[in-house]
Amino acid sequence: MGSTTRSSGAAARGGARRGGRHRGPGALAASLAVGALLAAGCATGTGGDGGEAVDYDADAPVGGELVVAGFGTGDEVGAVRLATAEAAMPDVDVQLVEGDLDVQQFLSAVAADDPPDVIGANRDQIGTLAARGAVVPLDACLEGEGVDTSVYRDSALGQLTLDGALYGVPEFNQVQVVMANQQLLDEAGLTLADVDGSSWEAVGAAAEAMAVREDGDLQVIGYDSKLPEFLPLWAQADGVRLLSDDGRTAHLDDPAVVEALTFAADVYARQGGFSAVKANRDAQDFFGAENQFATGVLGAMPFEQWYLNVLDEVSPDAPVVFGTVKTREGEPVAYTAGSAWAIPAGSGNPQAACRLAVTMTATDTWMAAAQARVDAVEADGRRFTGLLTANTEADERIRTELVEPQDLPEPWASGVDAVYAAEDASFSFAANPADAEFTQAWQDAANRVVNGQMEPQESLERAQQEAQAALDAAWAEWDERG
């Protein structure tokens, strides 16, 4: 999820881990006897040891073993960056646990006092991890390594800063653009402007115009408004952010949010309901040559920018067009997501973990990775559609030095323009210690509506109560621990 390509998705790709965790049956008898006596031992916590001082120094050599979780090297960008980091710390034995970070398993590893040494996580997961004491503040790390944090994108830092302390080093960025099938638009007499969100009435009408229903099945999805995950986008497009900028107050029952949810759910209703859309979606070959744009079974949808790369690779001739998602005032809008590096409480090698996080996100590293991507796609006869990072310096250089929209054919040129316009207009939620519950609350609200269980108003009121209660409780606990 945190990467610009799908390659990091394979959670199961194995990878070496710290050896020696297997213990033979010999240890078992003793273990069991001990286990019975551990009534007290079990009841203690294993976390909360993040407070101890660790010396971070950019000039000090680091060594030892470093278990890295939640980072994929399935593409050239990941591979080059990891190689750069390894070169920067030649004495460190880096071991990669590939695949997305499973937060629950990570927490359980922290609880077992056996966490990875450094993790890549989604930025919106960091608040909860910090609140649980599962990751440690990184201010000392960044200061010791001499990093100027102003190069990082503000919205990304905001997602990682709790009470003035920074808990993660931001990595990739993701934004949404609208993607549409030109052929289906033409057939329905529509243009991209009808599906970019600037007019919700037009989007609804376009959904209905492009949808094809046969025998009760939805053969072609006219417009996929991507609920529940893009509710924040639609709310922002209607002028409201779901969470206050201090991360303490939820705005889920704001009339504009109700309006946004009503609109996005109605898009589904006009095509036969969400379950028909999802059933269609589940059967599509999303990453293959027979994807829904190539086969003409999807009119339009907002989606993350990395899908440009996928489309360019698997179906370069699909009749697809791109543009920014627009607010109802017609301004570009996007909701930023992305990944970050964090150091777990109980990390066995915090110095190397810090060095890795800093090296991975340095401007030069990003440039080398982007260059590798350029070389790779050019060798393949494909096009470089940019690389979005949370490092503004790297982002700007990649955009000006490597991306050449003027040389790109359509639709990729306008696609790249749309992506950068979206990034410039993007927003994100402030870090908070209840982000898991907060996310759950608004997703549940949207799910209840698209599934026909509740009306938007009622559903969002319930979500507001749940979210606010969770935020209040988590902040109270946070402030108490202070």
Next chain:
Amino acid sequence: MSAGAGLGGTPGGGVAGGASGTGAVGAAQGDPSAVAAARATGVTGRPPATPSPGAPPARRRRRRWTPGRVAVLAALVAATVVFTYPLVWLVSASFKPRAQVFDNRLVPADPTLANYVEVWQQAPLLLWLGNTVLVTVLAAVAVTVSSSLVAWGFAYFRFPLRGPLFALVLATMMLPGAVTMIPTFLIWNSVGLTDTLVPLWAGNLFGSAFYVFLLRQFFLGLPRETFEAATIDGADNWQLFWRIALPLTKPAVVVTLLFEFQAAWTDLMRPLIYLRSAENFTVPRGLKTLVDTFGAGGEFQWQVVITASVITTVPMVVLFFLGQKHFVQGIATTGSKG
């Protein structure tokens, strides 16, 4: 159906039948109260029915192609298609390229082995299979040996508190596994054995109430004179058990082994609880990760999930054909004995 798994699992050893694999009866192994209920139905103690696939039924009817019989056979064939087609579909789909997975054709239009190659590259399946075999064998052997020891202790000897203690054995079957699930996890966690394969089988070293009950029933059916004669010939208690009792109850031992083999192989909940690193996964645990990564929540690469499902399932189908007679006997016995 066979879902009871850890939650309903045997609380005692925590492990044994907990994984419950054989559908309704699987639940019986794993599930405590089921057995008690079975006992309560009053069928306990009836001699085991022993239908074996090839044996002629007690009363053979004259076979004639009456319309009634044709209708019965037609219904059976129809039901068989319903019951076996999903597996056939799965195997067939594993040989189809991604775009044809949902074409529902029996014979793939463009048969390919690419999915098997891909799944092999995407996931350490060999490692997972190895882990699963290890856990399964250890779990099955451990539970069989320990449960027969305990069962023999209760069946042969007379000692103070035998009744209440055996009642306690049965009572533990009534306890939902959920009650002990969390502390059991904390025990393994406190000794640093989470994310290892140990918690998946080591609990079986302490016997499982269901198998103790089952094996004891068989031991009670052995003629006592045999053992008294052997004692006079100088056999000690161990020899009575190991040399005489166990060989005489071989069918029950085989049933225990097979049931637990299946239960351990198919268990998902315990591996979900205990395993974190991909290199420690069992096949079902790995398959769940593949579903999450490549299925509806992830990349929609169903062909990978399908192929991994086939690889997970095939060993069980082979096991069934090898031990078919014992499975059928074991289940029929469970039904009549509890």
Next chain:
Amino acid sequence: MSAADARPGPATGAGATRAGRSPRPPLSRGARARRRRDTRAALLFISPWVVGFAVFTAWPMLYSAYLSLTDYDVINAPSFVGLDNYRRLADDPDVVLAVGNTLWYAVVQVPLHVLTSLGLALLLERAGGRTAGFFRTAFYLPNMTPPVAVGVLLLLLFNGQSGLVNEVLGWVGVDGPAWTTDPAWVKPGLVLVSLLTTGSSVIILLAALRDVPRELYDAALVDGAGFWRRTLRITVPMISGPLFFVTVIGTISALQAFTEAYTAYFGAGNSTYSNDAALFYSIHLFRTAFEYLQMGYASAMAWALFVVILLVTLVQLRLSRRFVYYEGDQR
């Protein structure tokens, strides 16, 4: 419980003989010595269970009871919260939802399961002999499929857009619903896929059917009773024990449904979409404990489940006494 155990019968013959041979009071010296030896040997044999009981049952029960009174996430030390967890249980909408789903599933699935397996067993019994053996094998095959794979099959075969089930329904002119994505159809889909694993119940019922004395049918035939009447009047009463057994086990199994639903609708890949319709109690408990790491609250949920199962079991025992009596009467 021990009452049933003490009931003399063919299988407990050895115990009975033994009891007869050593009458309680008074014991001869030899008998006393033998009893001591026996006790020592027996304790040795049952020691694995004794240790297992202490470590994996008794202590966990106590500890779980304690945990249910705390707030504990494993990472931080537990904090005592009194009965808060139990209070929270009463008005947790997810618990209400999970209980509702679980009951719905059990109430629909169990009768269908029993009827399906009885129907198949009757068919097999009529087919008889090797034919029955062959089909029985076929019916049992899905039982060997790991539940995870059954969960996968559910997602694929029941896909509302391209699934095989809806394609077949289409042949007979029925527009199949979106089984896997429409909340109203998620549980029916789970029920249907669960019926694939009725094989073991079929085996049990078939074994019972073969034990029904032939003469009863012959007498009924003379009376001119038709198939349905014979089935209802003779077959069902004669196999009431195994039928009850299959029902009870089916109920318990249904109340603890986990793997298929979890595989298809929960886990890392399903965090975004609504899976409310498939949230069974055991899934909710598992997630609370091991995904949200709310060990204290989950312990309270487990104890609530324990109390419910205890009550259900008591009712079952009471009901089943009538069956015991009934069957004894028949034979």
